[in-house]
Amino acid sequence: MDSFLKGADGVAIISCHEGECDYGGANMNTNKHVLFLKRIFNHLGINEDRIQQYFCAAAEVENFVNSVEDITKKVRSMPLLPKNKIKPK
Amino acid sequence: MNSEKSLSWEFLKNVAETLDSFRIRALIDGKDDILKAGIYSEDQYYALYFEMFDLEKLKYELLTFLKNKSKSNFKDLKTFTSIKRIDLKTILFLLTLLKNEKLVSIEELNEQIDPDDEKLSTTKLTDYFITVNDNVTGKTIYEPVQVIFDAKICSGCGMCAGICPVNCIEIINGFGKVNDDVCIRCGLCYYVCPRTSLPTTSMQMIQMHTNEIEDYGQLGTYLEIFSAQTKIKDIKNVCQDGGITSSCLYYLFNSKQIDLALGATMSEDPWRPKPFLLGSTEDVISSAGTKYVNNPNLSLLNDKSLLDGNFAIVGVPCQMQALLKSKLCRLQLEYKYRIGIFCMESFSYDGFLKICNLVDANVGDVIKTDINKGKFFIYTNTGNEFSVPIKEITHLARPDCEVCYDLTSEFADISIGSIGSPSGWNTVIIRTPEGKKLYNELITNDIIESVNYDNVKPGLSLLQKIARSKKVKCQKHLDEKRKENLRFPSY
Numbered sequence: 198m199d200s201f202l203k204g205a206d207g208v209a210i211i212s213c214h215e216g217e218c219d220y221g222g223a224n225m226n227t228n229k230h231v232l233f234l235k236r237i238f239n240h241l242g243i244n245e246d247r248i249q250q251y252f253c254a255a256a257e258v259e260n261f262v263n264s265v266e267d268i269t270k271k272v273r274s275m276p277l278l279p280k281n282k283i284k285p286k
Numbered sequence: 287m288n289s290e291k292s293l294s295w296e297f298l299k300n301v302a303e304t305l306d307s308f309r310i311r312a313l314i315d316g317k318d319d320i321l322k323a324g325i326y327s328e329d330q331y332y333a334l335y336f337e338m339f340d341l342e343k344l345k346y347e348l349l350t351f352l353k354n355k356s357k358s359n360f361k362d363l364k365t366f367t368s369i370k371r372i373d374l375k376t377i378l379f380l381l382t383l384l385k386n387e388k389l390v391s392i393e394e395l396n397e398q399i400d401p402d403d404e405k406l407s408t409t410k411l412t413d414y415f416i417t418v419n420d421n422v423t424g425k426t427i428y429e430p431v432q433v434i435f436d437a438k439i440c441s442g443c444g445m446c447a448g449i450c451p452v453n454c455i456e457i458i459n460g461f462g463k464v465n466d467d468v469c470i471r472c473g474l475c476y477y478v479c480p481r482t483s484l485p486t487t488s489m490q491m492i493q494m495h496t497n498e499i500e501d502y503g504q505l506g507t508y509l510e511i512f513s514a515q516t517k518i519k520d521i522k523n524v525c526q527d528g529g530i531t532s533s534c535l536y537y538l539f540n541s542k543q544i545d546l547a548l549g550a551t552m553s554e555d556p557w558r559p560k561p562f563l564l565g566s567t568e569d570v571i572s573s574a575g576t577k578y579v580n581n582p583n584l585s586l587l588n589d590k591s592l593l594d595g596n597f598a599i600v601g602v603p604c605q606m607q608a609l610l611k612s613k614l615c616r617l618q619l620e621y622k623y624r625i626g627i628f629c630m631e632s633f634s635y636d637g638f639l640k641i642c643n644l645v646d647a648n649v650g651d652v653i654k655t656d657i658n659k660g661k662f663f664i665y666t667n668t669g670n671e672f673s674v675p676i677k678e679i680t681h682l683a684r685p686d687c688e689v690c691y692d693l694t695s696e697f698a699d700i701s702i703g704s705i706g707s708p709s710g711w712n713t714v715i716i717r718t719p720e721g722k723k724l725y726n727e728l729i730t731n732d733i734i735e736s737v738n739y740d741n742v743k744p745g746l747s748l749l750q751k752i753a754r755s756k757k758v759k760c761q762k763h764l765d766e767k768r769k770e771n772l773r774f775p776s777y
Contacts, residue, residue: 202302236332241301242293280295
């Protein structure tokens with residue numbers, strides 16, 4: 198949510214494939230949270246595609262590039278989210 | 287539903303704050319545990335979750351609104367309600383939440399109302415002065431209700447056990463215990479507990495279906511008061527006074543308005559009540575009569591057979607408080623009728639045994655107990671009658687009852703007791719339109735005999751006097767606790 202507050206229009210979370218996490222099950226745990234957040238976004242009327250989790254291994258360059266392109270394309274087609282107006286000092 | 291274009295940055299900020307709230311996060315993280323416990327289905331879980339989410343978001347919206355002003359008063363709150371199109375009672379409830387989390391400080395302005403009798407004066411809330419505390423860091427954690435148990439102010443109503451999504455609270459002998467290994471710390475129990483804080487003003491507004499703050503007097507809001515007596519022979523033989531509580535259930539079962547009723551019956555131990563789901567008129571007859579030992583009725587609320595909401599609940603004031611508070615908290619509990627019972631104080635089971643010892647009665651022989659004219663009576667099957675002045679046994683009552691101010695079940699649909707009516711009659715206070723409908727049906731179906739309370743001696747003045755004495759006593763104990771820096775419920 199912090200990224201959205203700081204002005205992001207979409208967030209991609211890129212993690213290892215299932216079962217390949219260095220830290221036990223952190224990737225799937227995140228997945229649970231992402232799925233829940235999508236549900237909340239739906240509830241609030243925000244497009245659920247703004248947050249997306251992708252699974253790619255460190256060596257899968259193509260996969261990584263595709264993921265980033267995928268979310269960029271999706272978010273480009275959506276209206277901009279409101280930004281915090283920074284007051285000039 | 288909002289469209290994306292109309293969102294503001296503040297909206298996103300509030301969503302972020304809400305998601306940061308421990309209560310909301312615990313519910314997300316505990317999802318698997320909750321579903322495994324089997325009390326909530328997945329749909330119910332999401333329904334509950336989003337209700338909690340919306341309420342929490344609204345709370346932060348209110349906080350943001352208050353932050354924009356250095357000092358707010360009642361009028362500002364009204365502006366907020368009209369912007370959001372939300373009841374004033376919800377806002378007042380959220381305000382008490384914010385106050386308890388020490389995010390805002392509130393100064394209340396009260397107006398003294400003196401009726402004819404000076405001793406019965408009450409206060410009425412007229413205005414607020416609200417300031418936001420800026421230097422609060424971190425978020426409040428809603429502790430499990432164990433803190434209430436430990437502080438010895440638990441009323442033993444059983445609401446926490448009935449609402450717990452993972453079923454980790456047990457109430458034994460009127461005292462609760464939280465199983466720390468199973469608890470997911472969602473704080474729901476703390477949230478619904480009538481002894482953490484009770485937003486009485488908002489709850490009275492629900493009772494009256496109004497959006498205005500009024501004067502509630504000593505008896506809470508009510509529509510009418512009657513004195514009544516049952517006409518059903520079976521009930522007359524077993525009932526405590528007028529048998530109106532039993533008659534209500536008897537009629538509701540017979541007219542098929544309810545499938546079940548939540549009440550108390552005797553367990554295997556003599557005179558130890560247990561929560562019980564009544565399913566028929568026979569059950570009503572077998573469980574009639576007052577039990578002066580505390581009983582956590584509401585712990586049965588998680589029973590699967592109550593899901594369709596086709597049931598009535600019989601309980602003492604603290605249980606009615608818990609029920610109505612859960613409505614404010616937007617927990618989707620469906621029920622048909624709340625039948626409240628007058629209660630001055632209740633005894634723990636040990637306390638009750640001590641009373642029996644005091645008068646040399648064998649607890650197994652006791653057939654009826656009663657409190658009347660300042661004395662506690664015990665009748666046995668050998669035809670003996672024992673009595674002991676209440677003053678001598680008050681120290682055996684539950685210490686938790688000292689902090690309860692409610693004598694007449696102010697938050698029920700219909701409250702029933704004996705104070706003020708002659709022997710063999712019940713005092714019936716009708717508080718809501720639902721209660722009125724039920725009472726009128728009882729009369730038209732010739733189940734009860736009803737007379738106007740004004741014609742009854744000693745009547746209203748005695749009832750008001752006793753209700754006030756309980757309130758004064760409660761306030762005294764609250765002040766004591768405040769002085770000693772102990773935890774006390776905020777009303």
